[in-house]
Amino acid sequence: MKVVIIGGGFAGLSAHKVHDSLLIDEKDYFTLTHKLVDVFRSGNPDVAKIPYQGKAMKSRVRNVDFRRKKVITDSGSFDYDKLLIACGYSQKVIPNTYKIENVEDALNLHQKVLGAKSVTILGGGLLGVELASVSREMGKEVYLVEGSDRLLNFMTRESSDFALRELREMGVHVILKEKVEGIEKNKVKTNNMEIESDVVVSSIGFKGPSLIQELGLTNTNGRMVVDEYLRSVDYDDVFGAGDSATMKKFVPMSAQVAVQAGNVAMRNMIGASEEPFQYKQYAVIAKVNGKYFGDLMGRFVKGRLAEIAEKMGITKTVMLVK
Incomplete structure (x- = not known):
């Protein structure tokens, strides 16, 4: 069976471990996306890059002929029996702001x-939250604007309160329940105030990759829609995984x-199983003011236990790539 994987991120490499397929990616390295903040801190791109070591073909996908089952790239066309699209996320470009979607963005910022x-x-x-902490560590005056009534509103209340307390202790101006109504050069207008600063950074607006819409696949916020088995709702021989895919249930x-x-x-693609996808979020760890939490x-954790959980996540990622 000819299997092609588009994208060498977390989902693509995980799939590649199960079946030795043709993996196509625009880069010749794996990006540790959770380490982009460290690239921003240090200016060193290598802290977020791991070479693929020959597991991926570096090429840009231009199109997919779903009828003829061909992936068309800068390096030629490749036939497939099953196709997995796992090409990660992208970030909406908001005028007059800087984004941090990839290594190049982090270096620029x-x-x-x-x-x-x-x-x-x-x-x-x-x-x-992490960008605010690092920016303050760099000696900058920092404003962090959040529209809801707390930071990290998808995490436990204890994590939200910890982040708020640590950032304010550092001197970060945390502004909650403020809706951004406009962004001019060096100025953010909210419903109650204007904030002037030299640099405005967007840490919002994450969506699926542009390729999904370019291919005409059914999508939600740019993420291809798949069924409970991660099969495309458009084509039976196409699957999606990772940030580039979502189900009817978010x-x-x-x-x-x-x-x-x-x-x-x-496993579902190659017939090793017919397993509905159910995910588990084991740990969500951040670092603010030099403290892991x-x-x-x-359950809320901080200190050494949180640091161990974060390090274990990195170790498993490196093992995935190598």
């Missing part, structure tokens, strides 16, 4: 913030979820 006195970050999720964008999805999708199996 590092340079911009180095020369700035003040930074405004939009969004109080994991990325926004599937979170998460490395842990992507790894699980890649494994299940490939987060949710482990739905």
Whole structure:
């Protein structure tokens, strides 16, 4: 059976571990997306890059002929019996802001913030909270704007309160329950105030990759819609996994979820199983003000236990790639 995987992220490599397929990716390295904040901190791209070591063919996918079952790339066309689309996420471009979608974005933001006195970050999720902490560590005046009534609103209340307390202790101006109504150069307008800063960073607006819509696949926010077996609702021989896919029931964008999805999708594709996909979010760990914290199996943890959980996640990722 000829199996082609588009995308060498968490889901794609997890699937590749199950079945030795042709894996196509635009890069020749795996991106540790949760380490992009460390690239921003250090200016060193290598902290978030792991070479594929020959497991992937570097090429850009231009199109897919679903009728003839061909993936068309810059390096030629490749036939498939089953196709897995697992090409990650993208971030909406918001005018007058900087995004942090990939290594290049993180390096660019590092340079911009180095020369700035003040930074405004939009969004109080994991990325926004960690960016705020690092920006403050770099000696910048930092504003963090969140529309809801708490940070990390998908995590436990204890994690939300911990992040808020630590950021304010550092001197970050955390602004909650403020809706952004406009962004001009160096100025953010909310429903109650105007914030002036040298750099405005967006940590929101994550969606599926542009390829999904370009291929004409049924999608929600750019993520291809799949059934409970991770099979495309459009084609029986096409599957989706990771951040580029979702079911009618929302599937979170998460490395842990992507790894699980890649494994299940490939097993279903090659007939090793017929397993409905059910994900588990084991741990969500962050680092603020030099302190690890987060949710482990739905319970708040901090300190050494949180750090161990974070390190174990990285170790498993490296094993996945190698």
